Amino acid sequence: MTTTPGHPHAQSSVRAHGSPPDGISRRRFIGFVVAGATLTVAAEVGGAAPASAAVPSAPQVPELYDLGDLQTHSALPTSQLITITVDDHGLAHFAIPRMEVGQGITTAAAMIIADELSMRVEDVRVTLAPARPELVFNQLTGGSNTMQSMFTPIRVAAAVARGALLEAAATALGATVASLVAKGGVVTAPDGGTRTYAELSGAAASSTTTAVDVELTATSSFDVIGTPRSRIDALDAVTGRKRFTMDLDVPDALPTMVCRPPTLNGSPRSVDNLAAVRALPGVTDVVVVDTGVAVRAETFGQCIDAVRALRVTWDGGPVEGESDDSVLRRLKAAELPMTVPKVPLLAQTVDLRFEFMFRSSAALEPNCAIADVRDDRATVWAGLKAPIVAQRNIAKALGLPIARVAVNVVTGGGSFGHKLFGDAAIEAAKISRAMGKPVKLMWHRADEPRQGRTHPMATSRIRATLLAGEVLTFEQRHTSIKTDFSHGLGERLTAMASELPAGLGNLGLAESIFTLTQELPYDFGVVTQLLGEVDMGFNTGSMRNIYSPDVACANELFIDQLAKKLRKDPLAFRLAFLRNERVKACLRKVAEVGQWGRSMPSGTAQGIAIHSEYKGATAVLVEIDCRPETVNRQVRDAVTGPRVTKAVIAIDAGLVVNPRGLEAQMMGGVSDGIALALTSSNHLQDGHFLEASWDNYFYTRQWNVPLTFECIVMPSDAELPGGAGEAGVAASVAATACAYARATGTVPTRFPVNHGTVSFTPKTFVPPVPPSPTDGLAHTY
Amino acid sequence: MAQHTFRVNGESVTVDVADDVRLLWVLRDVLGITGPKYGCGINVCKACTSHLNGKAFNPCSVQVKDVGPDDEITTIEGLPDTVGADLHPMQEAWLQRDVAQCGYCQPGQIMAAVALVRKVRAEGRAITDDDLDGIRNVCRCGTYTRIREAIRDGAERM
Ligand code: FES
Ligand code: FES
Numbered sequence: 001m002t003t004t005p006g007h008p009h010a011q012s013s014v015r016a017h018g019s020p021p022d023g024i025s026r027r028r029f030i031g032f033v034v035a036g037a038t039l040t041v042a043a044e045v046g047g048a049a050p051a052s053a054a055v056p057s058a059p060q061v062p063e064l065y066d067l068g069d070l071q072t073h074s075a076l077p078t079s080q081l082i083t084i085t086v087d088d089h090g091l092a093h094f095a096i097p098r099m100e101v102g103q104g105i106t107t108a109a110a111m112i113i114a115d116e117l118s119m120r121v122e123d124v125r126v127t128l129a130p131a132r133p134e135l136v137f138n139q140l141t142g143g144s145n146t147m148q149s150m151f152t153p154i155r156v157a158a159a160v161a162r163g164a165l166l167e168a169a170a171t172a173l174g175a176t177v178a179s180l181v182a183k184g185g186v187v188t189a190p191d192g193g194t195r196t197y198a199e200l201s202g203a204a205a206s207s208t209t210t211a212v213d214v215e216l217t218a219t220s221s222f223d224v225i226g227t228p229r230s231r232i233d234a235l236d237a238v239t240g241r242k243r244f245t246m247d248l249d250v251p252d253a254l255p256t257m258v259c260r261p262p263t264l265n266g267s268p269r270s271v272d273n274l275a276a277v278r279a280l281p282g283v284t285d286v287v288v289v290d291t292g293v294a295v296r297a298e299t300f301g302q303c304i305d306a307v308r309a310l311r312v313t314w315d316g317g318p319v320e321g322e323s324d325d326s327v328l329r330r331l332k333a334a335e336l337p338m339t340v341p342k343v344p345l346l347a348q349t350v351d352l353r354f355e356f357m358f359r360s361s362a363a364l365e366p367n368c369a370i371a372d373v374r375d376d377r378a379t380v381w382a383g384l385k386a387p388i389v390a391q392r393n394i395a396k397a398l399g400l401p402i403a404r405v406a407v408n409v410v411t412g413g414g415s416f417g418h419k420l421f422g423d424a425a426i427e428a429a430k431i432s433r434a435m436g437k438p439v440k441l442m443w444h445r446a447d448e449p450r451q452g453r454t455h456p457m458a459t460s461r462i463r464a465t466l467l468a469g470e471v472l473t474f475e476q477r478h479t480s481i482k483t484d485f486s487h488g489l490g491e492r493l494t495a496m497a498s499e500l501p502a503g504l505g506n507l508g509l510a511e512s513i514f515t516l517t518q519e520l521p522y523d524f525g526v527v528t529q530l531l532g533e534v535d536m537g538f539n540t541g542s543m544r545n546i547y548s549p550d551v552a553c554a555n556e557l558f559i560d561q562l563a564k565k566l567r568k569d570p571l572a573f574r575l576a577f578l579r580n581e582r583v584k585a586c587l588r589k590v591a592e593v594g595q596w597g598r599s600m601p602s603g604t605a606q607g608i609a610i611h612s613e614y615k616g617a618t619a620v621l622v623e624i625d626c627r628p629e630t631v632n633r634q635v636r637d638a639v640t641g642p643r644v645t646k647a648v649i650a651i652d653a654g655l656v657v658n659p660r661g662l663e664a665q666m667m668g669g670v671s672d673g674i675a676l677a678l679t680s681s682n683h684l685q686d687g688h689f690l691e692a693s694w695d696n697y698f699y700t701r702q703w704n705v706p707l708t709f710e711c712i713v714m715p716s717d718a719e720l721p722g723g724a725g726e727a728g729v730a731a732s733v734a735a736t737a738c739a740y741a742r743a744t745g746t747v748p749t750r751f752p753v754n755h756g757t758v759s760f761t762p763k764t765f766v767p768p769v770p771p772s773p774t775d776g777l778a779h780t781y
Numbered sequence: 782m783a784q785h786t787f788r789v790n791g792e793s794v795t796v797d798v799a800d801d802v803r804l805l806w807v808l809r810d811v812l813g814i815t816g817p818k819y820g821c822g823i824n825v826c827k828a829c830t831s832h833l834n835g836k837a838f839n840p841c842s843v844q845v846k847d848v849g850p851d852d853e854i855t856t857i858e859g860l861p862d863t864v865g866a867d868l869h870p871m872q873e874a875w876l877q878r879d880v881a882q883c884g885y886c887q888p889g890q891i892m893a894a895v896a897l898v899r900k901v902r903a904e905g906r907a908i909t910d911d912d913l914d915g916i917r918n919v920c921r922c923g924t925y926t927r928i929r930e931a932i933r934d935g936a937e938r939m
Binding site: 772775 | 809821868887896910
C-alpha cells in the first residue's frame with residue numbers, strides 16, 4: 001500500500017485510530033490511499049497560505065517570517081506527491097525527497113513514520129528519492145529546513161497508511177477499528193486475534209486512489225519521537241558497507257579525474273602532450289573540457305599520474321593576480337554607508353570592523369559523480385542537495401530533454417553546503433559525453449580548496465552608540481563576496497514574492513536572504529543590518545549556514561565590547577538586553593552548567609555567546625587556553641595554537657525528533673565553530689588559493705578538540721521541529737572568539753585568528769596535484 | 782603490468798596491475814573493497830587507514846610492489862574476522878556511542894583506534910588524552926568527542 005499526505009482539514013471525520021476524542025482541527029488532514037497492489041498512501045498538506053506579515057522596525061523580519069518559512073511554504077503545494085508504501089513483509093518504504101549527508105534526516109524520518117504507524121523503527125526503510133522535477137520547490141536540502149518542512153507531510157502519509165491497515169484488520173478480525181490496538185507492526189483485536197502489517201498490506205491496498213481524512217497522534221502520545229535513537233545507517237557506517245558515490249559499481253564507469261588550471265577558474269588553451277599521456281599505463285581516454293583536461297584510467301592512481309604528466313597551456317581566470325588584500329580593499333570600498341543616526345552629543349560610539357577570510361566548504365568525501373551519457377539519454381549518480389536543478393543543468397549542458405536525464409541521489413560523505421551545487425555531476429556528464437563512455441569522476445583533494453566552492457570572504461562593520469547605560473543605535477554593514485544561490489533558493493524567493501513580508505520585494509536576492517535570516521534578538525534601539533555584495537567571479541556557496549556564523553561572531557564580540565564600556569559582565573549585559581526568552585533560557589543554562597565566572601588562571605578565559613535562527617535558539621560557553629605552553633604544544637605536523645578546553649552548548653530546536661542526532665549536530669557545529677574562529681581558512685595569493693589538502697587546511701583535529709563537551713537539549717512545547725544541522729555553528733564561533741579576546745586581552749578582528757601565518761609550504765600549482773607518496777610503510781603503528 | 786600476490790582479509794589474492802599503483806586503488810578499483818576511503822591521497826587525512834600485518838597503515842601511500850605473499854592487509858571489512866565475531870569490540874563501541882554522522886571517515890577512524898589501543902597496550906599502559914590528541918584522522922563532520930569516548934570504551938571491550 002502507498003499513502004501520501006494532505007492539508008489541514010476543518011471538517012469532522014471518522015477518527016482512524018486512538019487519538020483523543022477532542023482532537024483539534026490542526027491535527028486533521030486529508031491524505032490519499034493510492035491505487036496499486038500494495039498499500040501506498042500520500043499526504044496532502046498545504047492549502048493554508050502563510051499569513052503575510054509587515055516588516056516591523058522591531059521585532060525583526062525573521063522573528064515573523066524567516067528563510068525556513070519560505071522553504072517550508074514553497075514546498076507545501078507539492079507535499080502530496082510524497083508517498084509511503086507498506087509491503088507484504090510489513091516494511092514501510094519512504095523515498096525522502098531530501099539528501100542525507102550525515103545530518104540524520106533518514107533516521108528522523110524513520111522515527112516519525114514508526115511513531116505514527118506504531119511499528120518498529122528497524123522496519124522502516126528510508127531511501128533518497130532521485131530528481132523529481134514535479135516536486136518543483138520540494139526537493140532542496142538546505143537551511144536546516146528538512147524537519148520543518150517534512151515533519152507534517154510524513155506524519156500525514158503514515159497516518160493514512162495506519163488507517164488503511166486498521167480498516168483491513170477490522171474486516172479480517174471481525175472487530176471495529178476503534179477497538180483495535182496497533183503496536184510493533186501487529187494489530188490486536190479485543191478477543192486476542194492478531195494480524196501483522198505484512199498480512200494486512202495486500203488487503204489494505206486499493207484499486208482506486210481514495211481521499212481519506214486522518215487525524216494525527218497528539219504530540220503528547222509520541223513514543224518514538226523525542227527518544228534518543230541511533231542512526232539507521234550506523235551499522236553500515238562502522239562495517240564499511242555504507243555506499244557512497246565512489247563505492248558504486250556502475251559498469252564501465254572507470255576512474256576519471258581532471259587536470260585543473262593553476263589559477264582559479266582558468267581554462268585550458270592547448271595540450272602539448274595528449275598522445276604521450278594517452279599512452280600512459282592504465283589510461284584509456286584524455287579529453288579537453290571547459291574546466292580542464294579529463295583523464296580516464298583503470299585506477300584513480302593512474303589518473304593522478306596522468307594529471308601530473310599533462311603539459312597544458314592555460315588561460316588565466318577571472319581573479320588572476322588577486323590576493324586577500326586586494327579583495328579586502330574591494331569589500332571595504334563596497335561597504336554601505338552607516339545612516340548616521342541623530343544621537344545626543346554626549347553619547348559614546350563604538351565602531352569596529354571584522355574580517356572573515358575565504359573558507360573551503362569541502363566535505364571529507366571530495367566532489368564526485370558517476371555519469372553514463374549516451375546519444376539520447378543520460379544517467380547520473382551523485383550526492384546532490386538540489387537534484388532538480390542539477391538535472392536541469394545537466395540536460396542543458398548535454399542538449400537533452402530533462403525527461404531523458406535520470407539523476408540518482410546518493411548519500412553524501414558530508415556536505416556543509418558544498419553539495420547544494422551539482423558541479424561534479426555536470427562536469428562528469430560533460431566528460432562522459434566527450435569520451436563516449438561512462439565515467440566515475442573524482443576531484444583530487446587538492447582541487448577542493450583550490451577550485452571548489454568557498455565560503456566568501458566578508459567584512460562586518462558595526463557601529464553603536466551608548467548613553468546612560470542604554471544602547472541607542474546598532475548599525476551593521478556586512479559586505480561579502482557574492483554568494484552563489486543558483487541552487488534553487490533564488491527561484492523560490494521569486495516564486496514566493498507575494499507571500500513575503502512587505503518591504504522585502506524591493507531587495508535583491510542576497511539582501512532578501514540576509515534579511516530573512518539575520519535576527520539580532522537584543523533591544524538595541526534603532527537597529528539596521530544591511531548586506532553589500534561584490535561579485536568577482538569566485539566559486540562560492542553556503543557553508544553550514546550562509547551569513548550567520550560571521551555575523552554572529554562580529555555581533556557577539558562587539559557586544560562584549562559594549563558590555564566592557566558599560567562596565568558590565570558579558571552574561572549580565574546579555575541578559576539585560578535580550579528580548580527573546582528562549583535565547584535567555586539557553587544562555588542561563590550554559591552559564592549554570594559551564595560555571596560562568598569561575599576564576600581561571602591568566603591566559604585562559606571563558607567566552608559566552610548566543611544565536612537565534614531556524615525558529616530556535618542556541619547559547620554556547622567555551623573555555624580557552626591561550627597560555628604559551630598550550631599554544632606551542634607540539635603534535636607532529638600539526639597546527640596546534642590556542643585550545644578550547646571546554647564547550648557547553650544549549651539548544652532549543654523546538655520539537656526534537658531525535659535528541660541523540662541533535663546532540664551530534666551540535667558537536668559538529670562546535671567543531672566547525674572552533675575551526676572558523678581559530679584555524680581554518682584559504683589564503684588567496686596571486687589568483688590562486690594556496691591550500692591543497694588537510695595538511696594545509698586546518699579544520700579542527702583531535703588536538704584542537706575540547707576535552708569537555710556538553711550539549712543540553714532544552715525542553716520545548718513547540719508543535720513542530722526547528723532547524724538543527726547548521727544551528728550549532730554561529731554561537732560556537734562567537735563564543736570562541738569572545739573567549740580568545742578575554743584570554744589574550746586583544747580583540748581579534750580577522751578570522752580565523754591564525755590567518756596571518758601561512759604555516760606550510762604551498763604545494764605546486766603545475767602540476768595541480770601532489771605526487772602520491774610511496775613511503776607509507778615507514779609510518780605504520 | 783605485473784602480477785602481485787598478497788593477502789587481504791584472510792584470503793590470498795593476485796592482481797594484475799602496474800608495480801607503482803598505490804594499494805588504495807588496488808583495493809578499491811581492482812578488488813572492489815571500498816571500506817577504505819579516499820580523502821587526500823597523500824597520507825594526511827587517514828580516511829584510508831587499514832592494517833598491514835596488524836599495524837595501522839595508509840594504503841594511499843604504499844605501492845603494490847612493496848607487499849608480498851606473506852603480507853596480510855586487513856580492511857574494515859575484515860576487522861570482525863580478526864576476533865572471530867560479527868563485529869569487532871571497537872565497532873560495537875562505535876555503535877554504542879552512535880559515533881558516525883556521514884560515516885565517510887569512520888572506517889579509517891575505527892582501524893586507527895584499534896591500532897592505537899593495541900600499541901598502547903603493548904606499551905603496558907592506558908590510553909591518555911595525549912594519545913587521543915595524536916590521532917590524525919580528519920572527521921569533517923566533527924564527531925571527535927564521540928570518537929574519544931568510543932575509543933576508551935572500545936579499549937575496555939578489547
Ligand atoms: S587517502 Fe590515505 S591518508 Fe588520506
Ligand atoms: S562522520 Fe563525516 S567525516 Fe567523519
